[in-house]
Amino acid sequence: MQAPHFDTPLQLMRWIGWAQRKAADEWVRERELSHEQSFVLGYLQQNPGAIQRDIAEMTRTSAASVSSLLQGLEKRGLIERRADAGNARTKLVYATPTGIDLIAGFEDAMLALDDRLLAPLSPDERATLRDLLLKVTAELPEPTR
Numbered sequence: 555m556q557a558p559h560f561d562t563p564l565q566l567m568r569w570i571g572w573a574q575r576k577a578a579d580e581w582v583r584e585r586e587l588s589h590e591q592s593f594v595l596g597y598l599q600q601n602p603g604a605i606q607r608d609i610a611e612m613t614r615t616s617a618a619s620v621s622s623l624l625q626g627l628e629k630r631g632l633i634e635r636r637a638d639a640g641n642a643r644t645k646l647v648y649a650t651p652t653g654i655d656l657i658a659g660f661e662d663a664m665l666a667l668d669d670r671l672l673a674p675l676s677p678d679e680r681a682t683l684r685d686l687l688l689k690v691t692a693e694l695p696e697p698t699r
Contacts, residue, residue, distance in 0.1 A: 570671060577667045578660075585656050590615075590623055595632060595657045598649035603636075605644055632656060 560566050582592045590613060597612055598604060610620040624647060627633040632653030638644040672680055 595649050595653050602648050603646040
């Protein structure tokens with residue numbers, strides 16, 4: 555199979571984005587997680603004690619979908635839900651040490667991928683590429699999930 559032919563800078567950027575997404579998906583799949591599960595574990599690592607509604611908003615999904623996702627993570631011992639001391643009806647969600655260990659290294663893996671993708675460039679070329687991309691993105695709205 556011949557590689558697709560990309561001509562424009564944005565087509566080439568999408569190709570790079572595809573390579574990043576593919577590598578991230580493979581890393582997650584090796585841990586028997588879905589993309590959504592790994593994202594929620596990362597969110598909980600950074601936001602311990604989040605409530606289910608916050609997780610639904612952050613993932614832009616329904617409360618029912620988040621509940622199902624959390625049940626799967628809970629069955630694997632990757633998260634735990636605890637009652638809020640101030641409101642027994644509210645459950646606070648935490649990644650367990652096992653859950654945190656499972657996703658440890660993701661950022662390092664993605665940085666290593668960046669180095670592999672940019673290996674053909676000299677340090678000066680990398681700096682120039684960064685500067686050009688910063689110029690292109692300066693007026694864009696901040697990305698959201």
